[in-house]
Amino acid sequence: MVSQNELIAYAMNFASYLISKLDSIDRIILHGSVARGDFDEDSDIDIFIDANNKFEERINKIIKNYYNTINYKEFELKGIKNEISTIIGKLDNQEWKSLKRAIVNTGVILYGKYKAEVEKIHQYVLISFENIKPEKKRVSTFRKLFGFKIGNKSYAGMTEEINGKRIGKGSLMVPIEKANIIIKYLKEKKVAFVIYDIWTDSKV
DSSP states (O other), X not given: OOOHHHHHHXXXXXXXXXXXXXXXXXXXXXXXXXXXXXXXXXXXXXXXXXXXXXXXXXXXXXXXXHTTSHHHHHHHHTTOOOOEEEEEEOTTSGGGHHHHHHHHHHOEEEEESOOOOOOOOEEEEEEEOOOOSSHHHHHHHHHHHHOEEETTEEEXXXXXXXXXXXXXXXXXXXXXXXXXXXXXXXXXXTOOOEEEEEEESSOO
């Protein structure tokens, strides 16, 4: 299996090709499993292109052309042929608020006209919910999130499995890069919730 550094080099090579063809780009950011380091051999190279989405059609054409370059063929010979998956837009727009949360702490800037130096911090998301009804739905949701015990055997919930922590009766805190797992589940169950961003200089 290829290393994270090799996949980042692949992403950087693509970024270099892209900016050589289009200069109206503010930032190119690697995010997702490769940036976090929990990828597998079939993982996409998830890239956010911070640019006006009016260039989307042009960028998609550049991506297709990249697959025909000598540089890409060289990576392919090394067994690196992961699909490049892009999102094009302005990262500071409300539309990308959830994605920006993950990018803040785990994204890798491949190209940027500026990069602020910030103190290394750990970002978490506090998710709060209450008054889940009916009772059957509340019980199944809590068991899924926080686990349960039958006799002497305990079964872990989603929160523990992603290194999160139960904070109160109806709240939990999870690392920013895992927050979407909980958010997706709550949306599927149609559970109303509120989220808060938390930063700390030490891991919880």
